[in-house]
Amino acid sequence: xxxxxxxxxxxxxxxxxxxxxxxxxxxxxxxxxxxxxxxxxxxxxxxxxxxxxxxxxxxxxxxxxxxxxxxxxxxxxxxxxxxxxxxxxxxxxxxxxxxxxxxxxxxxxxxxxxxxxxxxxxxxxxxxxxxxxxxxxxxxxxxxxxxxxxxxxxxxxxxxxxxxxxxxxxxxxxxxxxxxxxxxxxxxxxxxxxxxxxxxxxxxxxxxxxxxxxxxxxxxxxxxxxxxxxxxxxxxxxxxxxxxxxxxxxxxxxxxxxxxxxxxxxxxxxxxxxxxxxxxxxxxxxxxxxxxxxxxxxxxxxxxxxxxxx
Amino acid sequence: xxxxxxxxxxxxxxxxxxxxxxxxxxxxxxxxxxxxxxxxxxxxxxxxxxxxxxxxxxxxxxxxxxxxxxxxxxxxxxxxxxxxxxxxxxxxxxxxxxxxxxxxxxxxxxxxxxxxxxxxxxxxxxxxxxxxxxxxxxxxxxxxxxxxxxxxxxxxxxxxxxxxxxxxxxxxxxxxxxxxxxxxxxxxxxxxxxxxxxxxxxxxxxxxxxxxxxxxxxxxxxxxxxxxxxxxxxxxxxxxxxxxxxxxxxxxxxxxxxxxxxxxxxxxxxxx
Numbered sequence: 223x224x225x226x227x228x229x230x231x232x233x234x235x236x237x238x239x240x241x242x243x244x245x246x247x248x249x250x251x252x253x254x255x256x257x258x259x260x261x262x263x264x265x266x267x268x269x270x271x272x273x274x275x276x277x278x279x280x281x282x283x284x285x286x287x288x289x290x291x292x293x294x295x296x297x298x299x300x301x302x303x304x305x306x307x308x309x310x311x312x313x314x315x316x317x318x319x320x321x322x323x324x325x326x327x328x329x330x331x332x333x334x335x336x337x338x339x340x341x342x343x344x345x346x347x348x349x350x351x352x353x354x355x356x357x358x359x360x361x362x363x364x365x366x367x368x369x370x371x372x373x374x375x376x377x378x379x380x381x382x383x384x385x386x387x388x389x390x391x392x393x394x395x396x397x398x399x400x401x402x403x404x405x406x407x408x409x410x411x412x413x414x415x416x417x418x419x420x421x422x423x424x425x426x427x428x429x430x431x432x433x434x435x436x437x438x439x440x441x442x443x444x445x446x447x448x449x450x451x452x453x454x455x456x457x458x459x460x461x462x463x464x465x466x467x468x469x470x471x472x473x474x475x476x477x478x479x480x481x482x483x484x485x486x487x488x489x490x491x492x493x494x495x496x497x498x499x500x501x502x503x504x505x506x507x508x509x510x511x512x513x514x515x516x517x518x519x520x521x522x523x524x525x526x527x528x529x530x531x532x
Numbered sequence: 533x534x535x536x537x538x539x540x541x542x543x544x545x546x547x548x549x550x551x552x553x554x555x556x557x558x559x560x561x562x563x564x565x566x567x568x569x570x571x572x573x574x575x576x577x578x579x580x581x582x583x584x585x586x587x588x589x590x591x592x593x594x595x596x597x598x599x600x601x602x603x604x605x606x607x608x609x610x611x612x613x614x615x616x617x618x619x620x621x622x623x624x625x626x627x628x629x630x631x632x633x634x635x636x637x638x639x640x641x642x643x644x645x646x647x648x649x650x651x652x653x654x655x656x657x658x659x660x661x662x663x664x665x666x667x668x669x670x671x672x673x674x675x676x677x678x679x680x681x682x683x684x685x686x687x688x689x690x691x692x693x694x695x696x697x698x699x700x701x702x703x704x705x706x707x708x709x710x711x712x713x714x715x716x717x718x719x720x721x722x723x724x725x726x727x728x729x730x731x732x733x734x735x736x737x738x739x740x741x742x743x744x745x746x747x748x749x750x751x752x753x754x755x756x757x758x759x760x761x762x763x764x765x766x767x768x769x770x771x772x773x774x775x776x777x778x779x780x781x782x783x784x785x786x787x788x789x790x791x792x793x794x795x796x797x798x799x800x801x802x803x804x
Contacts, residue, residue, distance in 0.1 A: 240701055241629065247707030248628035255621035255677035259643070262655060262674045267646055269654035283657075334546055339539045348790060349550045352557065355786040357736045359754040360775035363761060364560045367768055375559070407553065412797075419798035468647055471738045475758050489649055489739070496653050497743055509650045516647055 274506035283500055296507035306508070308483045309491040312398060313515070316487065317466040320402035325455075325462055327410040332417030333443070347418065351411035358408065362475040365404050366391070369476075391477050394484035401472045401485055409465070413458045420454030421447070456527035463519040467512065488512050560779070564772035586773035594764075596774055598749065599756040604781075606668060606741075606752060607734040610675040611727050617677040619723060622685020623715050627697060628707070637686070643679045649739070656743060670744040671752070675734060681726055684796075688722035689715065725796025728789055732782050753778040 274296055281288040300306045335346045353361065368375050369390035377387040390400040424447065432442045448455075470489040473479050479486040479494075488508060496505030558577075564586055565579040590596040625637045655674060656665065664670040692715055700710045716723070741752045748759065757774050764771055786793060 243707055244628050245630045247711075248624045248630045248633075250708065251620040251624040251628070251711060255617040255682060256640075258617065258673075258677035259640070259679060262658075262676075263643065263646075263648075263651050263679075266651035266654035266658060269658075270650050273654055331549065334542060334549070337542055339535070339542055340546065341543070346546050346550055348787070349553055351790075351794075352783065352786075353553060355732055355736075355782050356557070356779045357754050357757075357775075357782065359738055359757045359761075360778040361556060361560070363757065363768075363771045363775040364556045364563075366761075367563075368556060368559070375555075407556070411553075415794055415797055464647075468649065470649075474738075475761060492649060492653075493739070493743070497656070502653050502657070506653050509647075509653065512647055513650050517645065520645060 270506045270509055273503055274510055276503045278501075278503040278506075280500035283502070292503070296504050299504065300507055300511065305483060305486065305491065306511075309486045309488050309508075310511070312484070312486055313467060313469055313488045315398060316402060316405075316469050317463055317519070320405055321459070321462045321466045323402065324406045324410055324466075325413060325458055327406055328413035328458070329417055329455075331410060331414040332421060333447075335414070336418055336421045347415070350414055353408045353410075354412045356408070358471045359475050361408065362404075362472070366476060369400055392481055394481050397477050397481060397484045401469075401476060404472060404476070405466070405469075409462075413462060416454055416458055417451070420451050424450045452527070456523060460520055460523045463523065464516050467515050467519060488515070557779075560772050560775055563769055564776045566769050568767065568769050586769045587777075589770055590773050590777065594760060594770070594774065596753070596756070596777055599751055599753045600777065602668075602750060603735055603753045603778075606671050607731045609668075609672050610734045611730045613672070613676045614678060614681055614730055615723055615727055618681035618726065619685050619689075619716065619719060620711065621677070621682045622687075623689045623692075623711055623719075625682065625686045626689035627692060627694070627715075640679055641683065644683075652740065652743060659744065665744055666746045666750065668750065671741050674740065675730075678730075681730070684722060684726055685719065688719055692718050721792060722796065724789065724792045728785065728793045729796070731785065735782050 275291060275293060276282075277290050277292045277295070279288075331350050334340060335343050335350070340346070367373065371377060371387055371389045371392065374390070376390065380387065388396055390396050428446050428450070429442060432446050437445065468489055469487040470493065473485040473487055473490050474493075477485045479490050488511060492505045492508040492512065495501045495508060562577070562579050565582045565584070567581040567583050567585065625633060651674075659665050659670050659673065664673060696714060696718075697710055700714050705713070735752075736754065737752075738754045738758070741755050742758070745751055745755060748756070751759065753774075757771075757778055760774065761771060
């Protein structure tokens with residue numbers, strides 16, 4: 223935090239009037255942004271915690287006199303609710319299977335476009351990045367037809383291979399994997415760009431030295447590239463996990479959380495409880511479960527990053 | 533010989549991956565240009581009986597022009613206001629000296645770990661009290677400043693030379709004037725990057741507009757599209773045209789400005 227350089231500090235102490243002016247300017251420049259964040263972000267977060275200890279529902283929405291303090295009842299009810307456990311399970315599967323898969327595809331794409339033999343790198347990079355700037359709801363329109371049991375491209379491709387059609391979004395076993403595939407397609411380009419930047423930061427001499435020592439491409443990747451890429455890998459893993467834990471739009475538009483809750487996620491549960499049934503106390507408890515999951519994911523992965531040094 | 537084989541394999545893989553990546557987008561375009569009923573059955577590489585009728589229909593029958601206008605106004609408004617507020621705060625944190633500055637900044641960064649969804653329930657109640665539910669304001673207000681935006685601006689503003697600021701001070705320029713005429717022009721690259729991020733983020737945002745907008749005249753494109761998907765499940769070509777209309781503006785924006793977008797993305801990530 224050596225933001226204010228030493229020479230400038232001398233100039234300021236030489237002119238206290240300027241220092242006062244600087245303080246006043248700082249106040250004016252900071253006030254609007256900090257006020258917005260305080261009122262529309264910080265305050266609601268604290269209110270959400272309070273809300274999760276109340277039975278705020280549709281009656282309280284009409285008249286606050288119906289509001290009662292219920293302590294930890296909302297959390298207790300969640301733990302006793304099978305739908306909550308379903309949502310938690312689906313979210314964790316989406317995160318723990320979809321997340322690593324997404325990171326692996328990103329890494330493979332980054333290694334391919336960064337390979338010394340690769341040509342037209344900028345073209346491939348742009349193509350792979352395109353899905354990440356698209357609107358999820360819009361591409362969901364297409365993917366719903368790709369997954370269509372009769373007319374969808376996926377099943378027609380399977381048919382040419384002689385494989386029986388799969389009801390991708392209608393079969394409880396396939397619905398969540400289908401959303402994972404959509405998410406990988408939609409997001410892998412983003413992490414790929416971060417990996418490409420990380421790969422560029424590795425000095426070329428290291429690869430050359432490994433090659434001269436007779437290391438195979440595989441060993442070069444395992445012993446030189448991946449260890450040096452570790453900081454990027456950790457950052458990408460944390461961000462991907464956090465993004466996956468917030469799963470919402472995919473099930474909302476593709477499956478509505480079905481079939482039979484097979485794609486119900488934590489955030490979708492929060493949305494339904496809070497904004498469809500107006501059980502806002504209950505929904506706030508769900509929101510804090512999400513918060514806790516994100517904290518745990520961050521802590522685990524940061525720890526793993528520092529972990530046993532190789 | 534081995535080298536050529538490896539190169540062939542690599543490019544074969546890259547081309548297949550590119551094909552798989554583009555296929556859904558390509559098919560979206562093809563279907564949107566196909567006559568009704570034609571997109572069903574085997575997906576085609578080129579539109580059968582190409583027509584613009586679906587695009588005419590989304591404007592006449594579905595009034596997508598209104599949603600396009602809503603999305604454009606909201607994304608532009610959020611982008612303009614948040615750039616102003618975030619850059620002012622980011623500059624103050626980077627360059628102005630006042631007591632408790634670094635402690636305040638570190639405190640702000642703690643907020644980065646809290647997911648936005650946690651704030652949404654009370655935020656809805658607050659905006660309801662303020663009469664902002666189901667207005668443009670309801671979508672706009674929470675996006676007017678962001679911790680991430682302030683962070684990105686601060687990191688960039690750190691590189692502004694102190695000597696330049698002190699020279700302006702000696703010339704008698706006021707602090708706000710220095711921000712507007714010296715700092716902002718120097719921060720142009722990061723302003724462009726953050727601007728694209730914010731515009732695309734707001735354009736593509738789904739959950740918050742879905743919550744705060746109840747009147748379909750105010751819907752943004754993604755909310756309108758999700759709503760129409762149920763009603764028009766039998767008109768795939770029509771929905772594809774709507775999807776193209778939703779995606780095309782951000783795709784073009786990205787293709788036009790991809791250099792500064794990608795540069796900013798990696799800079800933000802590596803410093804973070």
